[in-house]
Amino acid sequence: MPLILHHCSDARSFRPLWTLEEMGLPYELRMLPFPPRAAAPDYLARNPLGTIPLLEDGEHRMTESAAICHYLVSRYGPSPLNVTPEEPGYAAFLNGLHFGEATLTFPQTLVLRYRRLEPPERRLPQVAEDYERWFLSRLRKGLEMMTGEFYAAGRFTAADISIGYALLLAVRLGLEAQFTDRAREYWARLSARPGYRRAREAQQAALARQQVPPTDFAAPGGTSA
Numbered sequence: 001m002p003l004i005l006h007h008c009s010d011a012r013s014f015r016p017l018w019t020l021e022e023m024g025l026p027y028e029l030r031m032l033p034f035p036p037r038a039a040a041p042d043y044l045a046r047n048p049l050g051t052i053p054l055l056e057d058g059e060h061r062m063t064e065s066a067a068i069c070h071y072l073v074s075r076y077g078p079s080p081l082n083v084t085p086e087e088p089g090y091a092a093f094l095n096g097l098h099f100g101e102a103t104l105t106f107p108q109t110l111v112l113r114y115r116r117l118e119p120p121e122r123r124l125p126q127v128a129e130d131y132e133r134w135f136l137s138r139l140r141k142g143l144e145m146m147t148g149e150f151y152a153a154g155r156f157t158a159a160d161i162s163i164g165y166a167l168l169l170a171v172r173l174g175l176e177a178q179f180t181d182r183a184r185e186y187w188a189r190l191s192a193r194p195g196y197r198r199a200r201e202a203q204q205a206a207l208a209r210q211q212v213p214p215t216d217f218a219a220p221g222g223t224s225a
């Protein structure tokens with residue numbers, strides 16, 4: 001049975017898509033309009049949270065993007081994208097996987113929601129500004145913990161994919177101009193990877209084939225990204 005990934009363009013489900021492409025695993029990509037909860041109500045039968053990603057692997061369903069990346073590299077490895085508990089980089093690996101989502105992506109969803117997605121009368125500029133500052137400060141300080149070109153184990157791993165998605169979202173939100181040199185160089189390294197490029201091509205091809213509109217991060221009507 002193939003792995004099935006439910007995905008909205010440029011949303012957190014890009015993390016597992018990138019991982020699948022880096023690993024060269026076979027998968028089926030099912031595109032959804034954003035936000036799926038409102039735009040594709042049938043999806044709630046598969047994932048009651050209404051969020052993406054959803055990975056279906058036989059009887060297993062997973063809805064947390066960083067956990068899915070961890071699952072793929074450990075369940076379908078061995079892969080250099082994984083770091084095992086025996087390796088010295090294991091602690092940094094787990095830290096990076098969760099740092100990318102909990103510390104770097106969540107504050108950006110507040111920026112997105114209260115600056116762009118909510119209808120004008122519900123927007124909260126103070127919240128958006130505060131969490132933009134929060135994100136940029138955590139990004140700067142968090143990347144200071146990196147000792148080499150990648151976050152853990154001296155090589156590209158799923159931790160870089162988790163953090164890389166947060167950088168992709170920041171670019172989509174127009175925050176790139178405020179990146180430090182370190183963040184800018186890190187993002188350039190990640191986004192130049194053939195695996196990243198293949199994931200973007202797979203996303204664009206699936207959007208066209210399935211006739212699904214791309215996520216519009218500037219449009220009111222979504223609730224959170």
Ligand SMILES: N[C@@H](CCC(=O)N[C@@H](CS)C(=O)NCC(=O)O)C(=O)O
Nearest residue numbers: 011012035037051052064065224225
């Ligand atoms: N922590 C979860 C968050 C999942 C999530 O909130 N996804 C967003 C898209 S990036 C979503 O589906 N938002 C639509 C909604 O809340 O209706 C993860 O890392 O996958």
